Amino acid sequence: MNAALRRVSAVVIAMFLVLMAAVTSVQFFQASSLNGDPRNVRNTYRENGRDRGPIVVAGAEIAFSQPVDDPYKFLRTYTQGPLYAPVTGYSSVVFGQSGIELAENSVLNGTSPSLWQQRLGDLVTGRQPQGGAVELTIDPAVQQAAYDALGDHEGAVVALDPRTGEVLALVSTPGFDPNVLAGHDTAAVNAAWQQLLNDPGKPLANRAIAGDTYAPGSTFKLIDVAAALSADAALTPDTRISAPDSITLPGSTATIANPAGERCDDGETATLATAFAKSCNTPFVQMALDLGADAIRDQADAFGFGDQLAIPLTVTPSRLGPIADEAALGQTAIGQRDVRVTPLQMAMVSSAIANDGVLMRPYLVATTRDANLTVVSKTSPSELSTPITPEVAATMTQLMEGVVTSGTGRRAQISGVQVAGKTGTAESGFDDGTARSNPHAWFTGFAPADDPQVAVAVLVVNGADPAAGDYTGGALAAPIARSVMAAALGSGS
Template sequence: MNAPIRRLSFVVALLFLSLLVSTTLIQFVYAKELNARPDNRRTLLSTYARERGQILVGDTAVAKSVPTDDQYEWLRTYPLGAKYAHITGYYSFYGAGGGLESAQNSLLSGSSDKLAFRRVSDLFTGRKTRGASLELTINPAVQEAAIKALDGRKGAAVALNPSTGEILAMVSNPSYDPNALSGHDLKKVDAAYKQLTSDAADKPLVNRTIGGDLYPPGSTFKIVTAAAALSTGRWSPESELPGPAVLDLPLTTKGLPNIGRRPCGPNDTTTFQNAFEISCNSAFGYLGMEMGADAFREQAAKFAVGDQLYVPMRVTPSKVPAELNKPQLAQSAVGQYDVRVTPLQVAMLSAGVANRGTVMKPYLVKSVLTSDLSILERTDPEELSQAVTPEVAAQLTTMMQGVVENGSGKPARIDGVSVAGKTGTADTNNVDRAHAWFTGFAPANDPQIAVAVVVENGGYADSEERGGGAVGGPIAKAMLEAGLKK
């Protein structure tokens, strides 16, 4: 054999060897990873031949699969459309997108290891394998109340059961119709997806309750500041605090003003209780600087600020800056500077106070059901942290009741029910308008539901009366009333 033929034979042998190695890698080493890729069309087509599990709110399916006559066999549908879009997400030919469709894809598709025994059983019995169904914690009355009250406004609303962490409502507005993304007409799906993703102003695909561009919490974060101050033992609700129209700050010529630049009491002084009720910035800026950055950050962390949470969708961690000088600390103590939160986090502040200082881990899936709707697994409530002592929680509850009874939260009053709350009017890049916040719980003496509401640019930066209380209060009231109806 001459040299050229030997070299050619060597090259051919290398090619066969490369083919053998690559085939082995694809079929055995990387098979599981490749099958799990969301853009693997073969895997997606195979899952279309299997009925996907339902997503249930009570007895109502907010996501289900219906049989079709085309090659895909099943079509994913969302009977209530936009009302639950950010909870369900969508499932299309391009894979699972957002919400529970993505976060719990393996269960819904039936491919989870938790369903392995069921798949083996189906193999022997000849039954068609179906995905597991998810029973949610959502209270449909609270969800509907939040949707109705937020209609036409950009923002978000969340409700929790304080004693368990169950998410009772999760509404992000603007929303979208997931049916437009789940169809089998790929041209229409592509057009709908491009339209939704190109809407940079409204960002309808973003779940504002747990992600997106986080919000400055404004005065709702005074719950954290008050909790830290009360926990030191140096202050009580009756303590006298400075409350000038503008608080002088060190290291800068710029002070910290109250809304309307008014003093919070006679002789520029106020009580802690009154400062909380009327949302006095200067008093809380003073408290922040007095207790120090470490105590402030530690208290925020005890309310789970900064924690990585899954509900089971991933929640973007809220944050308090790691480094704070005194002016920055004063601004952070009133929920400004670089403090950023999700509405879920703000609901957790109120829920922690309502639950005698214990913050529960929030969750959205009550139970996982097999194809015959028997319970495969159930979520047990889990304590996340002890934010404050029961004694401090009781003090905070009384102070929050004062906000609704006497202060900026009067629009959240409910006849015959004691409501505890806190308003917030958070400055944004919009000079004149501010994010309007309200958070609270009811009944104050036996909490059943805690809520948080934010309306983007819904309030006026120069007026608490036209801010969180006036805008967010009525929305929160509607949710609380719906949650308390039996």
């Protein structure tokens, strides 16, 4: 070989090696970053061009993909979109996914390792890949009842089966229609997104489980009573406890009175049953002071406060906040100060009481299936904790029955059904530093009291002006809870 041919050969070999190095760099070292580059439209079309599997409630598809003649090939569609939006979330070609669409994305788009047999079959047969199905625990009648009962209120409802932890209803209002975010007209989707972001009602917020948390007001007295009964086996509903008309918080000049300045009983003492049914404040402030901050915090933690939960939607942890002194403890005891909770958390408290002291782990996904409807996974109920004993649970049930029978929760009564519950009315602070917000209205409870099948928590955010009357949890939240529990039981409200 002469010198010229050797030089040409060397140049060709060098170019070949450079080409191999460049291809290796692109296909191996840069693949991840290139795939993740937002300018890579192939990735967008690949992700949103899948035949995404359905989300199913009671055998009916509430979210599914239908074929369309555009580059994305399939359009995500939501039946009764606003009703189920807090659960399904959205799947958008512009904004990605939220809700179950995000939490179960790998099942729905068919890439989950659990669907390997289906993917292998698709590869062998050449079939169009399909996503799997996600079946939820939601009861459509209970979900609809909660949505209808909340109506125009800003608020949330959570309903659980206390025996299993299944989420029967999860509603947040005002809501949104995920169909407006699922379209393929990106200009229209962006406009709809901005409108939702600018809405003062924050329709994208899931008030039931995430984001904002709320002062629970007197529903927190369930924690006080659980701690007191756990610490003192001699304490009974008939035990007379301190119940003055007002109490001065230790180390301060601040005082706490009973709701509307009412007398609890004789102005000095009251039975535990009377104090609880009337939701007096001073007995529970004193109860917490006697028990101490550690006992209250430990009891709250046992019910799930502070837990990082996923149902599989991510749940914002509820919290007591700092309890720096006895004055802070007194305010904490009535669900004020820095106490902040989700409606799911308060439903969990009632659920544990209903289930003989055992708190079951809440969950939304019942089963997942492949495209051939073969069950891939099924959720088994599991215990999260045992915050109270069966004996304490029985006493608390008796106290909660009194709230509905003759106390502040009478509007939660269901004909022929014994209901247990607790109301709450929580001061919510200031909107803009000058005007005080209306109180939050709460109800949490379960039914039937002697054979619990549903536990609920209802929150009406900034429900009504106290000057207008009917602003309490008993007035606003209890009737909503009644409708939800009646639907779960198949009873008239």
